[in-house]
Amino acid sequence: MDMVFPSTEDWKSDASARGRSLALQGHLENSYGGPWRFNEVIGHIRLNFLGSQIRGEYFGVSAKRVLRTRKKLFLYKTHKLAPEVSLPFKASNNQIWDAVQEYIEDCRSELRGRYVDAELLSTIGPHIDWQKIAFENR
CATH class of the missing domain: 1.20.5 (Single alpha-helices involved in coiled-coils or other helix-helix interfaces)
Structure with missing residues (x-):
């Protein structure tokens, strides 16, 4: 600040x-x-890997009417915001990163009228070891 x-x-x-x-x-x-970078945060998407798929859980505000306040309670809304994106067999880091970006774009289309900020993810995404994250618990 x-x-x-x-x-x-x-x-x-x-x-x-x-x-x-x-x-x-x-x-x-x-x-x-x-x-805060924005004056109103109304939800967040938690990305996770399930087998060879990328999914995103969606958490949104609990209020019927969204008011401008920084003290919000985010509730679990759905286990899958957009259809899963499948990863190729033995996917490289670049292939996984492309699939993550595809999933974020699918989420944007599901949340029409809302701004999905993926700026920081886009900045660090190419430098992440996606194979370790995706295939660590297989």
């Missing part, structure tokens, strides 16, 4: 202004759950 400072240029020399700024920042983090 960016620091909240007074608009004057001499805030660095004013200890009380720094203290008020830090107090305000602490209050905002305690009240609203810290620095």
Whole structure:
């Protein structure tokens, strides 16, 4: 979270202004759950591997009406948000990563009108040892 400072240029020399700024920042983090990238999170998808398939469990907010608050209770909604994506036999890391991306795209089509943020997954996905994750418990 960016620091909240007074608009004057001499805030660095004013200890009380720094203290008020830090107090305000602490209050905002305690009240609203810290620095979030988005103003409204309404659910999340937990990816998992079952045999040679990729599935995603969906957890959504429990309220009928979604209000702007950082204190939400996410409830289990379904064991399968989109149809499973099958992995090729002895799939490479790149093949598994392609299947994960395909599953995320399928989830996007199931959640029309909602934004599915996979930016961080897209950033780290090519560097993950997907074979170890997918085939570790076989």
